[in-house]
Amino acid sequence: MEQQLIYTASPASALDDLTQRLGSPRCVIIADVNTAGLVLPTLKAESETAAAAPQIIIKSGDADKNLNELTGVWRQMDSLRLGRKDIVINLGGGVVTDLGGFAAATFKRGLRCINMPTTVLAAVDASVGGKTGINFNGVKNLIGTFTEPLATIISGRFFATLPPREILSGYAEIIKHSLLEDDRTFTYLLHHSPAEPAFSTAGLLPLIQTSVLTKKRICDADLRESGIRKALNFGHTAGHAFEALALRRQAPVPHGYAVAWGMVTELILSHMLLNFPSEYVALLARYVTENYGAFDLSCNDYPELLELMSHDKKNTDPEKINFTLLEAVGRPRIDCTADPERIKVALDIYRDFSGQ
Ligand code: GLY
Numbered sequence: 001m002e003q004q005l006i007y008t009a010s011p012a013s014a015l016d017d018l019t020q021r022l023g024s025p026r027c028v029i030i031a032d033v034n035t036a037g038l039v040l041p042t043l044k045a046e047s048e049t050a051a052a053a054p055q056i057i058i059k060s061g062d063a064d065k066n067l068n069e070l071t072g073v074w075r076q077m078d079s080l081r082l083g084r085k086d087i088v089i090n091l092g093g094g095v096v097t098d099l100g101g102f103a104a105a106t107f108k109r110g111l112r113c114i115n116m117p118t119t120v121l122a123a124v125d126a127s128v129g130g131k132t133g134i135n136f137n138g139v140k141n142l143i144g145t146f147t148e149p150l151a152t153i154i155s156g157r158f159f160a161t162l163p164p165r166e167i168l169s170g171y172a173e174i175i176k177h178s179l180l181e182d183d184r185t186f187t188y189l190l191h192h193s194p195a196e197p198a199f200s201t202a203g204l205l206p207l208i209q210t211s212v213l214t215k216k217r218i219c220d221a222d223l224r225e226s227g228i229r230k231a232l233n234f235g236h237t238a239g240h241a242f243e244a245l246a247l248r249r250q251a252p253v254p255h256g257y258a259v260a261w262g263m264v265t266e267l268i269l270s271h272m273l274l275n276f277p278s279e280y281v282a283l284l285a286r287y288v289t290e291n292y293g294a295f296d297l298s299c300n301d302y303p304e305l306l307e308l309m310s311h312d313k314k315n316t317d318p319e320k321i322n323f324t325l326l327e328a329v330g331r332p333r334i335d336c337t338a339d340p341e342r343i344k345v346a347l348d349i350y351r352d353f354s355g356q
Pocket of ligand 1: 125129131225229232233
């Protein structure tokens, strides 16, 4: 059955309608400590399905997306005697959809699940494509499956109370999808900011819808990431290295911020290696610096950043670093490599653009 994408102002009734159509199966809700306090009580008050569902609460940080937390979920699934006819509802951000989705995909060889993303990032990223998993042995998402949920319910109601940083973090992935799609969407996004007061969560929903369509088009063509799905890694080779370095400095940054800085670096590389238009590089660099600030960087950090990039699990040749780059907006080129000297030049230019 094809995954349903449901956009709604009323997530509670969307959930009740959906479970009714599925024959009112027993449901269990997996939430994290934040959604359990903020979102779950409202959902339980408004939805019969949620009110009747037992809940499993997990920790909320990416560091908690681990085997220990997963074991706790499996144990609770076992004590609840969940069976294959039952449904797991993942209510939360990417940690919940990844870990909860993986627990569901593996328990008794697979329970069905419904995702209810409560962050913009999870709505545009974890909504389609079926990636589930946990971090293991110090490597992000080392263990996991491709298992699509039955349905994803996306509602602006969940985003209304998110802090601006959280919204901006998701907006970076929306910008990434636009770069894989067309100039019109890309330039529209860069002439607006989700921080503008007029830019309510209602204004975000159509952008999320367009963004999810891009991701769906790509994942439908290559669910298991053997080809074009790698385009979705644009901005992530440098972005993950920034994110990991920030973590080592004990000053973690939101994932989307690291991706925003990573996209600027990789657009510079795209210009150097594939002649990507320089005016768009400058446009993105200015937007990112104004809205996301700059990643604090000196040339003394380059060896560590390069080492982090070369340990990316997508890398096969230790001498070269693998990237998805762009020839133009809407024309990604996967499996590109760049040698360390060029990457250092791109980082120099990134620092110039961000005023460092
Ligand atoms: N987050 C990238 C992907 O789903 O492939």
